[in-house]
Amino acid sequence: MRNLTIVTKNLLIINVLAFIATWVVKGVGIDLQSMCGLHFFLANDFHVYQLVTYMFLHANFAHILFNMFALWMFGCVIESVWGPKKFLFYYISCGIGAGLMQELAQFVSFYVTISGQDPSVGLSDVFQVGQALSMQLNSWTTIGASGAVYAILLAFGMIFPNERIFIFPLPIPIKAKWFVTFYVCIELFSALGSPGDGVAHMAHLGGMLFGFFMIRYWNLHPTSGYGRSSGLDFFENLKRNLDKRNRPRGSSGRDMHVERGGAKESDWEYNARKKANQDEVDRILDKIRKSGYDSLTKEEKQKLFDSSNND
Incomplete structure (x- = not known):
């Protein structure tokens, strides 16, 4: 079984706990949904x-099972490539974007309904x-x-377009780019053909739309990070400043680092x-962008996982 990366693991735990809490507190008259x-x-x-908060709640067992399985299956890979901070930023941002969509x-649905009943009603x-x-x-x-x-x-389809995956009940694997395209088409046709089926198809498409533009921006601006002025960097800088301030006086300007093995x-x-x-991780990521995930050697794939765990 694939090793769980830190953010993916915590997202799975939070979603499961929220699902359990929803049904526990419902018995005492509290409606978390x-x-x-x-x-x-x-x-x-x-x-x-x-x-x-809406993205951590689910309607039933089948709902949370599908989402958490997909998060485990693809989230671990994406987090290993991007690192935990960038992955979490992407996940939360796209969830908010899906909500806005x-x-x-x-x-639009409300306006169409009201104007249909009374054409004199303006925007x-x-x-x-x-x-x-x-x-x-x-x-x-x-x-x-x-x-x-x-x-x-x-994100998986854009980063690993030629990676082959299975879709039940198809007997043969298909490339990730076609897998993603298939899901986009299903959601698009469902949103247009069955708007009242109780499924937030536009939220699904909205999450993918926000993700697409975010990945495109990162690809066009590889040195810009994912928001250097974000709160994440603020707290990192604050922590570094506190570490410097708490350093004992008279300590040598040449700090020593102790690794896990005890070497200094x-x-x-x-x-x-x-x-x-x-530099080695950047080279591997560049290789992925040019030739796909399949082109990596076993050692290069392990390097990506190791670099994520060491972040």
Whole structure:
């Protein structure tokens, strides 16, 4: 079984615990799906935090089983390539993007419904109608990690386009790029043909759309990171400054690092080794972009997993 990477493992745990908690507290009259599910923004129960919390709730066992299986199967690979911080940023951002797309789809549906009943209702009037119907609109609730998970599927297809995977019940494997294309088509046709089937197809497509543009931006700007001014970097810089401030006075300017095996090395040796490792990882990632994941040797694949675990 594939080794679980740190972020993927914690996401699986959080989703399972949230699923269990949903049914436990329901017995005492607490509806987590109503509290933390994503409501339509014109509804009375809508809160901004729901754009995050909704992706950790699921309607039933089949719902969470599919999402968590896909997250485990593809998330470990993507996290090993990108590292935990970039992977988590991508996952949460695409989940929020999926929620925003679902909000937009619901607004369009609401406008079409209202204008169909009263053609004199204009776009500006919809908000007033929404306020009057805010209690009834509370029933429009979205839950599930599917938007973020579909973004992970997209990332796998873009990074490893020629990797062959199986789709039940097809007897032969197909390339990842066709696998992703198949899912996009299914969701697109479902969104257009069955808008009232209770499945947030636009959220699925929204997660993939946000993921596509994010990956394209990273590919076009490989040295820009994924947001150097983000809160992640702020806390990293803060931690470094605190470490420097807490360093004992009179200590040598030439710090020594102690590795797991007990060997000591200077700052210069440590930085040189880290740079060499990063150069090797960059070379492997460049090889993936040019020739696909299948072109890697066993040692190169292991290097990617090792580099992720050491982050």
